[in-house]
Amino acid sequence: MDNKIIAISRQFGSGGRTIGKETAAKLGIPCYDQELIEKASAESGLSKEYIAESGEYTPHSGWLANVFNFRSVDGKSVQDDLFLIQRQIILDIAQRESCVIVGRCADYILKGNPNCLRVFIHSGMKKRTERVVQVYGETDESPEKRLADKDKRRKAYYEFYTDMEWGKAENYHICLDSGVLGIEKCIDIITGLY
Amino acid sequence: MDNKIIAISRQFGSGGRTIGKETAAKLGIPCYDQELIEKASAESGLSKEYIAESGEYTPHSGWLANVFNFRSVDGKSVQDDLFLIQRQIILDIAQRESCVIVGRCADYILKGNPNCLRVFIHSGMKKRTERVVQVYGETDESPEKRLADKDKRRKAYYEFYTDMEWGKAENYHICLDSGVLGIEKCIDIITGLY
Numbered sequence: 001m002d003n004k005i006i007a008i009s010r011q012f013g014s015g016g017r018t019i020g021k022e023t024a025a026k027l028g029i030p031c032y033d034q035e036l037i038e039k040a041s042a043e044s045g046l047s048k049e050y051i052a053e054s055g056e057y058t059p060h061s062g063w064l065a066n067v068f069n070f071r072s073v074d075g076k077s078v079q080d081d082l083f084l085i086q087r088q089i090i091l092d093i094a095q096r097e098s099c100v101i102v103g104r105c106a107d108y109i110l111k112g113n114p115n116c117l118r119v120f121i122h123s124g125m126k127k128r129t130e131r132v133v134q135v136y137g138e139t140d141e142s143p144e145k146r147l148a149d150k151d152k153r154r155k156a157y158y159e160f161y162t163d164m165e166w167g168k169a170e171n172y173h174i175c176l177d178s179g180v181l182g183i184e185k186c187i188d189i190i191t192g193l194y
Numbered sequence: 195m196d197n198k199i200i201a202i203s204r205q206f207g208s209g210g211r212t213i214g215k216e217t218a219a220k221l222g223i224p225c226y227d228q229e230l231i232e233k234a235s236a237e238s239g240l241s242k243e244y245i246a247e248s249g250e251y252t253p254h255s256g257w258l259a260n261v262f263n264f265r266s267v268d269g270k271s272v273q274d275d276l277f278l279i280q281r282q283i284i285l286d287i288a289q290r291e292s293c294v295i296v297g298r299c300a301d302y303i304l305k306g307n308p309n310c311l312r313v314f315i316h317s318g319m320k321k322r323t324e325r326v327v328q329v330y331g332e333t334d335e336s337p338e339k340r341l342a343d344k345d346k347r348r349k350a351y352y353e354f355y356t357d358m359e360w361g362k363a364e365n366y367h368i369c370l371d372s373g374v375l376g377i378e379k380c381i382d383i384i385t386g387l388y
Contacts, residue, residue: 011364122364167363170205170316175369181387189383193375 004194005116006100007107009158009166012150013128013135013143015178015186016121017102022183023190024100032093033102039089044082083161103154107172108162117193120167120175121186127179197292198388199310201301203352203360206344207322207329207337209372209380210315211296216377217384218294226287227296234280240272277355297348301366302356311387314361314369315380321373 006023010016017033024031083105090109093099094116101110110116123131129143139146158166169175174193176186200217204210211227218225234240277299284303287293288310295304304310317325323337333340352360363369368387370380 120363120369169314169361169363169366169369170371172363172369173371173374175314175363175366177364177367180367185387189386192383193379 003094003096003098003115005094005098005106005110005113006119006190006194007110007116008100008102008119008121009107009154009172010103010121011123011128011167012147012154013132014121014123015131015183019121019178019183019186019190020100020102022187023194026187026191027098027100027194029098029100031100031102032090036086036089036093036101036104043089044085046078046082105158105161108158108164117174117190118172119190120169120172121178122167122175123177123179197288197290197309199288199292199300199304199307200294200313200384200388201304201310202294202296202313202315203301203348203366204296204315205317205322205361206341206348207326208315208317209325209377213315213372213377213380213384214294214296216381217388220381220385221292221294221388223292223294225294225296226284230280230283230287230295230298233283234276237283238276238279240276299352299355302352302358311368311384312366313384314363314366315372316361316369317371317373 008016008020021031086104087109090101090104090106094110094113107118128147132143132146155166164171178186202210202214215225280298281303284295284298284300288304288307301312322341326337326340349360358365372380
């Protein structure tokens with residue numbers, strides 16, 4: 001198995017998805033993100049929209065958890081099942097081909113794979129708020145609030161399904177501040193490491 | 195002030211000091227580490243050995259703290275004075291010339307300086323224990339114990355004198371796993387960012 005995988009975790013608004021896509025394009029390999037969700041959707045029978053949302057929610061998130069987190073007979077929630085389906089898809093992809101995988105705890109799932117480069121992309125609050133408004137447009141909620149909410153969910157999801165701390169340098173092979181270094185430079189560095 | 199500073203924090207045994215020295219050599223700029231201690235020593239009148247040790251001890255480190263942490267009339271400990279002296283030296287150097295500075299919270303001290311690149315070097319336990327034995331030789335204490343002790347001190351010192359978390363990705367512009375990427379690759383990446 002000589003496939004090389006680049007697994008990218010990222011703060012919301014850091015440009016991590018763009019970095020993943022452009023790195024993959026430069027290297028001539030596929031980038032899995034939305035595609036991954038579609039595969040999981042097809043396999044589980046759940047709607048794409050539900051999966052896209054749930055991918056960042058942890059099962060225990062408030063007093064309504066028991067109402068909304070339907071559990072199967074073995075005690076697993078729908079989110080747990082979804083995590084296991086996505087996990088298997090990620091393992092299958094890594095077995096099959098070289099690629100970039102953005103989010104979905106791929107860095108953790110492929111931790112035992114010596115050919116997986118684990119990357120974390122982050123950026124200062126100011127740069128991220130600018131990017132969020134630029135990429136996703138204005139909403140009633142302030143960009144700072146949207147950033148804080150999204151990061152909180154990603155961190156909770158990551159730490160619920162892994163035994164690692166999100167954003168802790170030693171969990172990744174390389175962490176980059178895309179706001180200071182620039183997205184192009186980040187792509188160059190990751191491409192150079194491949 | 196167009197001086198460019200590279201401030202390197204590092205886990206013990208990660209090769210961070212070597213990376214700092216070789217990056218500086220490659221860029222033709224000075225690297226401050228031992229030199230910094232000597233300057234602080236000359237300025238404070240304290241011995242080099244005392245400073246080299248104290249640089250990684252926090253003032254409150256046990257029930258003997260009051261015995262050993264002599265305090266001046268304004269309530270500051272000798273370590274506090276030393277931190278302030280080192281801080282001033284780091285600010286002066288950054289004002290004067292482009293350079294690499296290893297350790298001593300330089301990344302925090304120069305946080306407001308837009309021309310300072312903040313770097314964190316880390317590595318897995320196995321690679322670090324190998325390196326510690328190779329560089330510093332065998333001792334009665336296991337290399338794992340030496341690593342844990344040194345990291346604990348650096349983390350405590352850093353977090354005592356700064357309001358930041360040691361080793362948290364978002365505190366640095368770039369974090370590199372020297373064990374997986376290799377020391378040469380780390381030097382190349384940092385040099386390329388300069």
